[in-house]
Amino acid sequence: MNLVQEETAGDPGASVDFGPAANGGEHSTHVAGIVGARPSPAFPLRGVAPGATIRSYRVFPNTGKGATNFDIMNAIDRAVKDNCDIINLSLGGGSEDEGVRAAIGKALDHGVLVVAAAGNDSRKAVSFPAAFMPCVGVSAMGQKGSFPDDSSEASDVDKPFGDPDKTCFIAGFSNFGPQIDLTGPGVGIVSTLPDDTYGVMSGTSMACPAVAGVAAHLLSSQPAIQAKTGTERAEALKEALARSAASKGFGRQFEGFGLPERL
Amino acid sequence: MPNRQRFILRQMEDSAASPSDVADHLERTPGVDIVSQQEPNILIEGDASTIDSAVGRFPGWRTFPMRAIPVPTTRPSVLKPPASKK
Numbered sequence: 001m002n003l004v005q006e007e008t009a010g011d012p013g014a015s016v017d018f019g020p021a022a023n024g025g026e027h028s029t030h031v032a033g034i035v036g037a038r039p040s041p042a043f044p045l046r047g048v049a050p051g052a053t054i055r056s057y058r059v060f061p062n063t064g065k066g067a068t069n070f071d072i073m074n075a076i077d078r079a080v081k082d083n084c085d086i087i088n089l090s091l092g093g094g095s096e097d098e099g100v101r102a103a104i105g106k107a108l109d110h111g112v113l114v115v116a117a118a119g120n121d122s123r124k125a126v127s128f129p130a131a132f133m134p135c136v137g138v139s140a141m142g143q144k145g146s147f148p149d150d151s152s153e154a155s156d157v158d159k160p161f162g163d164p165d166k167t168c169f170i171a172g173f174s175n176f177g178p179q180i181d182l183t184g185p186g187v188g189i190v191s192t193l194p195d196d197t198y199g200v201m202s203g204t205s206m207a208c209p210a211v212a213g214v215a216a217h218l219l220s221s222q223p224a225i226q227a228k229t230g231t232e233r234a235e236a237l238k239e240a241l242a243r244s245a246a247s248k249g250f251g252r253q254f255e256g257f258g259l260p261e262r263l
Numbered sequence: 264m265p266n267r268q269r270f271i272l273r274q275m276e277d278s279a280a281s282p283s284d285v286a287d288h289l290e291r292t293p294g295v296d297i298v299s300q301q302e303p304n305i306l307i308e309g310d311a312s313t314i315d316s317a318v319g320r321f322p323g324w325r326t327f328p329m330r331a332i333p334v335p336t337t338r339p340s341v342l343k344p345p346a347s348k349k
Contacts, residue, residue, distance in 0.1 A: 027337055059332075066331040070271050074301045091335055099271050099304075099327035120336055203337035 026193050028056055030201050031090045033192030034209040035216070045191065045198055048213025048262065051220065055084060059091070067091065069099045076103040080110050085219055086237075088212040089116040089135075090205035092127035100129055108134050111233030115212040117204035119175040126177040130204075133179060136215070136238055139254055140174040140186025140207040143167050147188035153202060156187045163249025170254045174204055181238070181256040182245055184210040184263055214260040215241055269329035270314055274303035279323025292317045 036054050037047035057075035059067035072091070079087050087107060104114050115136040119127030130137035144167040147153040158172030170176070171187045184207030191206070193199045218240045219225055225236045247258040272289075274282055282302045289295050295309035295317055306329065307314060318326050 027335055030337070060334050064334065066333045069327065069330045069332065070269075070299070070304060070306045072332060073271065073273070073304050077301070077303065091332060093333045094330065097327070097330055098325075099273060099330075102273055102275065102325070102327075117335070201337040203335060205335045205337050 026199075027060070027090070027201075027205065028058060029194050030189075030191045030199070031088065031205060031209045032056060033198070034189065034206060035088065035213040037192050043196065043198070047191075048210050049216040049220075052213065052216040055079065055082060069097045073099050073103040076100070076107055076114075080107050080112055084112060086212050086215050087112055087114045088209050089114060089129060090203075090208045092117055092119050092130055094128060096128045096131065101132055104129060104132060104135065108231050108234045111228065111230050113215055113234045113237045115208055115215060117208040118177075118180060120173040120203050120205075121175050122173050124175050126175050126179040130175075131177070131179045134234070136181045136211060136241060137179045137256070138204060138208045138211045139176055139180045139183045139256070140171040140202070140204040141183045141248065141250070141255070141259065142169055142171050142185070142187025142202075144169070151188065153188040153200075156202060160250045160254055165248065168248050168250075170250050171202065171204075173202070174207075174254075176254045178253055180253060182211050182241060183207065183248070183250065183255040183259050186210075210263050211241065211260060214244065214262050217262060218244060266310055267308055268311060269298065269306060269308050270311075271327045271329055272305040272307060272318060273325050273327065274323065275325050276323035280321045285318075285321055285324060288321075289317060 032054050033047055035047050036050050036052040037045045038050045039046040057078055059071040059075050107114055116130035118130045118137050118139045126137055129135055142156055156171045156173060157169050160170055162168030186204055186207030187202045188200055189206040190198055190200055215237055219237055228236050242257040244260045245258040248255055286297060286300060286305055289297055289307060294313045295307055297307050299306040318324055
């Protein structure tokens with residue numbers, strides 16, 4: 001389904017700025033597949049939560065230029081209005097933005113959990129909005145042996161390594177800091193691409209939807225959380241995510257509570 | 264000529280003036296242009312002082328400067344060529 005085409009129907013200006021995913025939306029197609037790809041005989045990829053309903057709110061235009069905080073605020077507001085339970089933000093950068101913070105705050109007030117990527121600036125401070133404490137900030141880890149030794153992913157291998165599993169590592173590109181809540185797989189990740197293909201990407205953008213997928217699974221299996229409303233609901237889901245995680249031995253500022261059990 | 268910038272106006276409280284009322288006022292304000300609207304946000308362009316005085320009369324609304332967020336980098340990139348194998 002190409003939600004971009006549906007949502008820009010009848011708006012020529014928006015159609016130019018936000019064309020079909022094949023023209024520039026591969027990042028979000030890859031992210032969506034990590035959350036909820038449904039396997040078929042011809043296409044055997046399975047996301048973390050294949051039963052989840054996914055909605056796409058595109059903020060990066062075809063020009064290749066960045067998004068604006070106006071785009072991101074509108075996307076978050078629309079997701080809340082559409083009664084989404086979880087928002088995955090595989091984006092970020094720069095200093096804290098009060099406008100995006102206000103939109104995230106409203107989402108949390110409505111019980112929506114916001115999961116955000118820590119950023120790929122090679123051990124710099126956690127990007128905003130992942131650095132916004134109510135969000136679930138996600139770093140990226142990898143595992144030696146899950147990609148060829150001579151692939152470009154090998155350049156992402158860096159300290160800290162796991163303990164006791166030394167094959168695991170926090171990706172060299174991943175940011176870190178006290179705002180990290182969890183880590184997720186983000187090196188050499190195979191997922192969906194436009195035009196019924198698939199391919200490899202690496203980034204905290206990939207680790208983030210893996211954690212969001214676990215959150216979707218937890219929410220669907222825990223009626224007690226579903227019954228809550230407002231900030232209590234988002235906080236309960238965030239706590240359930242933390243409880244589901246196990247430390248890989250990287251250290252608190254690199255992994256938070258660790259890797260969620262299902263990943 | 265005043266330095267024109269883009270700002271986002273956001274309705275922060277449900278009890279505040281409605282987005283359509285605020286937009287109507289801004290459309291009548293010289294030096295301020297509405298670029299885009301999607302409730303509860305309005306993207307406007309103008310000089311900061313004109314916008315401040317126009318928005319100041321609407322409690323429960325806040326102004327944020329428009330900012331850019333970079334496209335995520337997720338494609339593998341080779342920083343240096345791999346060592347040749349013998």
